Each structure stands twice: as C-alpha cells, then as structure tokens.
Amino acid sequence: MTFSMLQMAKDTQLASQQVATLPTTTKNDVLQAIANNLRSNTANIIEANDLDIKNAKQSGLSDAMTDRLLLDKDRIESIAQAVEHIVSLEDPVGLTTSNSRRPNGLQISKQRIPLGVIAMVYESRPNVTIDAAVLCFKAGNAIILRGGKEAINSNLALVQCIHEALQQFDIAPAAVSLVPDPDRQHLNEMLTLFQHIDLVIPRGGEGLIKFVTETSQIPVIQHFKGVCHLYIDKDADLTKGLDILLNGKVQRPGVCNSLETLVVHESVAAEFLPQVAKAFADNDVKVHACEQSISYFDNAIPATTADYDAEYLALEIAVRVVSDFEQAVQHIQTYSSGHTEVIVSQDICAVQDFVRQINSAVVMVNASSRFSDGGELGLGAEIGISTSKLHAYGPMGLESLTTEKFVVIGDGQIRQ
C-alpha cells in the first residue's frame, strides 16, 4: 500500500479528538508505559540504531552528525527518565484561566484545551521523537513526527514503544504518527494540510526553519537564532558582570542562549575591559572589538555590522562601548534576534528602563543568559524556543501546546 500523507493527517486528526478528552491519570499511565517499553526494548532500539549508524557512515555523514544520531543504553535510559519527568508535570488541559459574569447573567470563562494536531519536523536526533511525542501527548495533542531520513530505523523502533503503550490503553495509534517515508515531497504536502494540522514546529538548522516558514500554510513556531546581548551599565557590579559574561560566553558556547555581544557603558570601560581582556585570553575567546574597545585586547579584530548580527555559537564575541544607556538600548534593538538580553546594573531606574524598552522574549537582570531555557525558567520541560511573537514567545512548555476556548453558561438568554 502506498503511503498517503493526507490520510495520515486525517487519521491523526481523528485520534486527536480521543486524546483531547483523556483524563490526566490515563495520559500519565501511557507515559509510564512508554518509559517501561523503552527500557524493555533497549536491545531492539540499539539494533535499529546500528543500521542507521552504518548507513550514515557509508553515506559519509560527519562525525558530529553521526554522534547526534547514536543511541546507546545510557542515552535510552536518559530518554526514559525524561518521559518519567513529564509524568510529574501539571496537566494544563481543563484549567479555567478566567471567569466573569456579564450584566445579562451570562457566566463567561476561558478554559485551556489542546491545540489538536501538532507536526514536528526535525533532523537526525532520534531523542526528539520521544521528547516531542510525550510533551504533545501530555498536553492532549496528537502528533505527526517527521524526522530526518538518517534516523528512520531508530525512529520506527522508538515509535513502536509508543504504539504498544497506546494500544495497551485502547488509544488509537494514530495519536502518534511517524511519517515512514522522509521524502521531501511528503513534507511539502504536509505543510499545505491546514485543515488537518494546527501547528508545525521545525527543530533544526536555520535552513530547515526558513524552508518550513516560507512553505507552510499552517502556523509555524519559529526559532531562528539567538544573538544574545549583555549590557554592562555604568552602575554595574563589575564582579557579577564578569561572572555573568564568562558564564554566558564560555560555559557552553554552542547553544542559542550563549552571549554573542558585550555592550559596555564607556564610564566603566577602562575598569572593566582589562579584566575582560584577561579572562577572554585565558579562555581563548576571539574578540571582534569596536574602535573604542579594541585597544584593550591583544589580537582583537575590528568589529563590523556583520559581527553585531552574528550568532557565533563559538568562543567568539563582539564587543562595543556605548556613550550612554540610550545608545545601548538602540544597539540591542537594532541587532537583537528577540531571544534574550541581559543588563547588569545596581541602578533601579536603569533596570526598569531596560525591562520596559527591551521586548525580547527573555529580559534578564543581573543573571546569566544561560538561564533562558524552559527548565531553568520553571516550565518543567521545553518543546522549543519561539523568537516569533505570535502564540508563544520564548521558551515553550506544556502550556504553549494548548489554547483557550470560551465557555459561556446561560439560562435561556437571547440577544436583543
């Protein structure tokens, strides 16, 4: 039988009506069964993964990509533990978020409901298959998984663990559907099915996200890039500032909440930048410096506007000295990617102005940009980080996988 993308979307949509009304306890029982199945099927999963790894090596996939693809006993155990963590999170579905009474006696409330069908488009990491499926399911959604072709055997084995758990509780397996044929033509078709799919979340490189955004007729949650700024104000505690700078740039430079640009008020530049220069030299951080700061660094390169736009994702940073607070805000508003910006300052007025004027998804005061993450912000788990403002902005947890309906209770009211 040939695969039909449209039929899969319709089946998933039908299953979504069943998932939407499952009690929390049933959903949690299914998740626990998935975790158990992952553990008891570890050997099968590794066998399927071996096939993907072999194919990857034959087709000359890079070592880094092949490592992302790899599943071993430890990785499978940590995926199972992540599923158990989702069990412990509060179910957002059914929560009443507001309640009021109109003069005519109508009782108006808003209730959280699932989005319906979520399509996840991702690359070669097979752990996304489980992570995304269980988060969407816990929020009462059905899901279509479209992973990369490199991971297809691993994904089939992982989804088998999910399907067995669903069947154990009489839930339609289509509630978690895996596109078995990662052909680009099926993806193109999927992105037109706005009558059956409510949301698309692409997870991967900028090319994938750009393609999905430009092609999709379904709403897309975008996460383009994180060009995070640290602004050291004239009233900054410079010791904290240096800690926050190093934590943001050096601890894990390859992630989107790492720092890419340091903005320094000129009145503290002479005291702060020599300390920065030493710390950067000690940590092999490459510096792109503006005219006013370049003299503080050995081997710095003059910064261009391309540097202010850059997401280095490496031990590399742009440095700019500004003459006042307004210039700092202006620089950040011009070059921000809308992800995370940090101010270090002891001055309450500067902090308030910064929080008011900077409308990035996360605005940090005297804390590391590395906290800009669903887990660290208390969301429990993260399905992605949105840098577009619609629906969700910033790290997205379970609640972002729901919407709200109005519930109106009357006693026979009609409109005059």
Next chain:
Amino acid sequence: MTFSMLQMAKDTQLASQQVATLPTTTKNDVLQAIANNLRSNTANIIEANDLDIKNAKQSGLSDAMTDRLLLDKDRIESIAQAVEHIVSLEDPVGLTTSNSRRPNGLQISKQRIPLGVIAMVYESRPNVTIDAAVLCFKAGNAIILRGGKEAINSNLALVQCIHEALQQFDIAPAAVSLVPDPDRQHLNEMLTLFQHIDLVIPRGGEGLIKFVTETSQIPVIQHFKGVCHLYIDKDADLTKGLDILLNGKVQRPGVCNSLETLVVHESVAAEFLPQVAKAFADNDVKVHACEQSISYFDNAIPATTADYDAEYLALEIAVRVVSDFEQAVQHIQTYSSGHTEVIVSQDICAVQDFVRQINSAVVMVNASSRFSDGGELGLGAEIGISTSKLHAYGPMGLESLTTEKFVVIGDGQIRQ
C-alpha cells in the same frame, strides 16, 4: 518618489518601538484627539468619500458594496464614538501575568508586551481603517493598513485625522501607515516581510482570507467561516430552546455567529419539531432536513452533507435528528468550523460532557450563539474572530494584540 513597501514596513517597525513604551495616558490622549479630528474634519472626509462613491458607481460596484463604502455624518460620528469607547478600555500592556521564584533565587515573571507591527488587510469598509488602527495602537502596536482600492480616498482622509493626532503628541506618523497604492503586487511583497511585520489580519470574504493564508510568510489570524450548531438535548427546556433557535437563525442571519444547523435528540423531536416548523414557516426560513425530520416540515428539501457544511448566512438552515448524545457530538465534530456551538439541556452531565468534548472557540450552554462576539463576551471591542487555534481562538480583544515576555531578576546568578 515611487512607493516602497519594504521602506514602509521598516519605518513602521521603527515607529513600533516608540509606540510600545508610550504611557496609557498618552495613548488615550491620542485616541481622543483622533475622535476630535474625525468630527472637525467630517466635511473633508465626506468629500473624499464622495469621490470613492462616484468611482464605485462608474465601475459598476453593487449597491450592497457601495453602501458599505458610504460615509455620512452619522456614520463618522459613530466611528468617533467607537474611538472614545476604546479610550475607556484597560490597557493590557505591562500587566504582569505570573510571578514565581526559583530555588536559586531568580524571580521569574511574565509581562504583557505589544506584538510590534500588525498588518491589516481588508476590503471596502472605510470604518475598519479607524477601528483597526485605534485598537492596535491602544495595545501598543504600530499598524500597516491595506484597504481596498475602492476606499482609497476615504482611507487617506481618515488616516490624515490619525496622523495629525500623532504629530500633536510627537509620535512618528509611521505608527499608522496606510499603503497608498492598493496594487496586488505590494500586498504580495508585504506578505513576505516577516522580519518587519509580526502579524497579518485579513478581514473580508473567504477568498481574501484564503489568499492571505496561502501566500503569507507572516503569521496570519484566520477567520474562515462560522458553521454554528445548536443541539437540543433530550433534557432540554424546549421553550428556551425555541427562543435560542429563532434568535440564532432569524435575528441577523447574515453574520458569522448565526446558526446554520439544528441538531435534535430523537426523544424530543416529536414534541419540538412541530413548534420549530411553525416558527420557521412564520419567519420564511428555508429548511434542509434529514430523513427523520423532513416529515415535520412543509416544503423542506432533503439535507445533503453539503448542507451540513454550508454557511448559509441567510434564512436557511439544516436540521438533523440524532439517536443519542454521542451522535450529536460526532455530527458537530465532523462539520464544525470551530466557531460556536450551543447545547440546550437541563442535564448537568450532558452539559459537562458537551463542554468537555466540543473544542470550538466558543461553547455555549443554554444561550444564543449570537452572544459569540467580543463585545458580548466582555472583551470591550473586537479586532476579529479567530477560527485557527494558534495565538488566539475566538473573539479577539485588546489582549490578543499583545504577547508575553519573561522578565528574570537575579542577583548575580550564573548557571552551574
């Protein structure tokens, strides 16, 4: 100078940063000035509108369309009053919606912020120019207005009233930008500018909404159609049921919250449908009836699945008898447009099950579907009704024109 869509989007985006931080009092003062300007410029506006009306008649526009286009003293006064009503609504910007403390001492809150730049794409009603502009502005957004070419002279005169008010308070006129050339090619370009525009709201016929949805790379709020259902349960109060039915079908059949399908439990059909038949006959309502109900009506036509899908927007309705509650829910889930569904029942269990299982934007219990409207639900004013679940679902007020950012306050915390 030739018009540049890209330049207009960039200018509007720059102005949006200014509008985002305006105090509520300034925004209200601007709105009051707009209302005043509309009144003092009534003669100019009518003169510009006369030109549009003349052109419309020459190009053979229908009488209904020409009436939509018409502005007279009374209509301008009621537009001015609508602006003054927006002054009285609460400003959503800056509201803190959650606040918590993490174990490491970080204080995490979420704050409402404007979306940024909103593009409104509409047809020939010039009142939308003012309504949309003032709602978006009150929520701290800048706006790009792209109305139909039939209304261009009226729109230019109306926007002039807004620009004078903005200039009086030193706000960049680009905060409310009107596309001066309603050429389709500029619209096409606009819909690609996702780096400068945050949201597109199309308002008009299904063709316009479909075109914008399929073309846009920017998130779109969709309002396709309202196929609203009324379900009369076996435990319904039939007197209330008949009132709610007539109010929903007859009071104003041409609007999206009017009823299109009546679903009746078979155990009350014999008692209820004769009353319905009489009331429909008295009100000239054309009936498309299922096999089980057709005998109750004179002149009814057999209902097809096309009837169950139809948004009649006229004195015309589909009627279906179901054997039980589950079949009623299934019918609604199959044919619902996600707008509004009503149950009439005195049985708390049936009501609860209906509210739980029907995930349309508005679920009504014992009240007329005609209350499904921003004003009636207490939102103060309405920018549109979303039938897609992302971002907003159902009637959208000021709050739907904002998003939330995380604000994180620390004391030097870094990530371990």
